[in-house]
Amino acid sequence: QVQLVQSGAEVKKPGSSVKVSCKASGGTFSSYGISWVRQAPGQGLEWMGGIIPIFGTANYAQRFQGRVTITADESTSTAYMELSSLRSEDTAVYYCARSITIFGAVANDAFDIWGQGTMVTVSS
Amino acid sequence: QSALTQPASVSGSPGQSITISCTGTSSDVGDYNYVSWYQQHPGKAPKLMIYDVTKRPSGFSNRFSGSKSGNTASLTISGLQAEDEADYYCCSYAGNSTLVFGGGTKLTVL
Numbered sequence: 001q002v003q004l005v006q007s008g009a010e011v012k013k014p015g016s017s018v019k020v021s022c023k024a025s026g027g028t029f030s031s032y033g034i035s036w037v038r039q040a041p042g043q044g045l046e047w048m049g050g051i052i053p054i055f056g057t058a059n060y061a062q063r064f065q066g067r068v069t070i071t072a073d074e075s076t077s078t079a080y081m082e083l084s085s086l087r088s089e090d091t092a093v094y095y096c097a098r099s100i101t102i103f104g105a106v107a108n109d110a111f112d113i114w115g116q117g118t119m120v121t122v123s124s
Numbered sequence: 125q126s127a128l129t130q131p132a133s134v135s136g137s138p139g140q141s142i143t144i145s146c147t148g149t150s151s152d153v154g155d156y157n158y159v160s161w162y163q164q165h166p167g168k169a170p171k172l173m174i175y176d177v178t179k180r181p182s183g184f185s186n187r188f189s190g191s192k193s194g195n196t197a198s199l200t201i202s203g204l205q206a207e208d209e210a211d212y213y214c215c216s217y218a219g220n221s222t223l224v225f226g227g228g229t230k231l232t233v234l
Contacts, residue, residue: 035223037170044127044228045162045170045213059221095169100181108217110160110175117169 002027004034004096004115011121017084020118022096029077030054033099033106036070036081039117040092050099050106051079059106086122093117128153128214128226135232141202144229146214147195152224154195158217161190161199164228165210173212174199201231209233 007021022034035050049060053072060068064083072079079096095118097111129147136142146153146161153159159177162170172181174190177197187202197216201208214226 037225045164045215045225047215047223047225061222097170100172100175105221107221107223108156108158110158110172110215111162111170112172112175112181114169114171 002029002098002113004098004113006094006096006115006118009119009121011123012086014087014122014124016086017082018086018120019080019082020094020096020120022079022081022115024077024079024098028102030072030074031102033101033104033109034070034072034079035097035099035106035111036068037095037097037111038092039095040089043092047107048081048083048094052099052103052106053079054103083120086120088122091120091122093119126224128216128224130212130214130226130229132227133230133232135234136201136204137234138204138206140204141200142204142231144199144201144212144214144231146197146199146216146226148197148216148218148224149195152195152216152218153192153197155219156217157192159190159192159197160215161188162213162215163208163210164213170213204233206233 051058058070098113099109161174
């Protein structure tokens with residue numbers, strides 16, 4: 001069974017960038033979409049964007065356009081999410097999640113496998 | 125893209141049935157059959173319960189069911205159990221390769 005294991009917690013200064021990794025183990029990586037979803041403390045879920053590694057092109061939510069970059073390295077079965085120009089409102093748990101459909105688009109699909117989450121704290 | 129609208133909280137007694145609504149627009153819920161529902165217990169990652177409006181992941185309990193009418197999707201949980209107490213989120217494709225979540229509903233089992 002596929003598992004997604006994310007990198008550890010991060011503390012960042014306002015204005016800096018953070019890069020979170022999501023490594024897949026135990027199954028196929030390249031053919032399924034990987035999305036990034038964040039959750040601010042006490043708040044709901046928010047989709048940031050996603051990528052299908054074998055195709056390499058990422059889609060982003062409009063509000064993160066220009067500030068987020070999602071990539072994938074097929075050789076290591078790892079997806080990455082980099083968020084720049086960090087502000088306090090970016091403090092959240094960031095999850096990676098795998099699409100349920102092989103070769104399915106990241107946005108018109110559901111997520112059946114989730115990483116454990118990575119806490120990113122933005123504070124001066 | 126605005127978040128989908130869910131009630132902040134619902135409650136029910138063990139054995140009862142409850143329904144959580146998720147209201148969107150003709151540009152998301154109303155236009156696509158790509159509505160999914162997630163259950164999230166405190167401190168845990170979300171768990172997929174329903175996808176494509178009505179489908180359940182393999183092996184999942186049939187106490188959970190989904191439906192849609194117009195711009196509103198619904199999640200029904202029958203035979204309520206204590207372990208169903210959690211936050212529930214709906215999610216819909218919103219066109220132009222984007223996805224939108226609902227604000228979440230806290231389910232309390234009395």
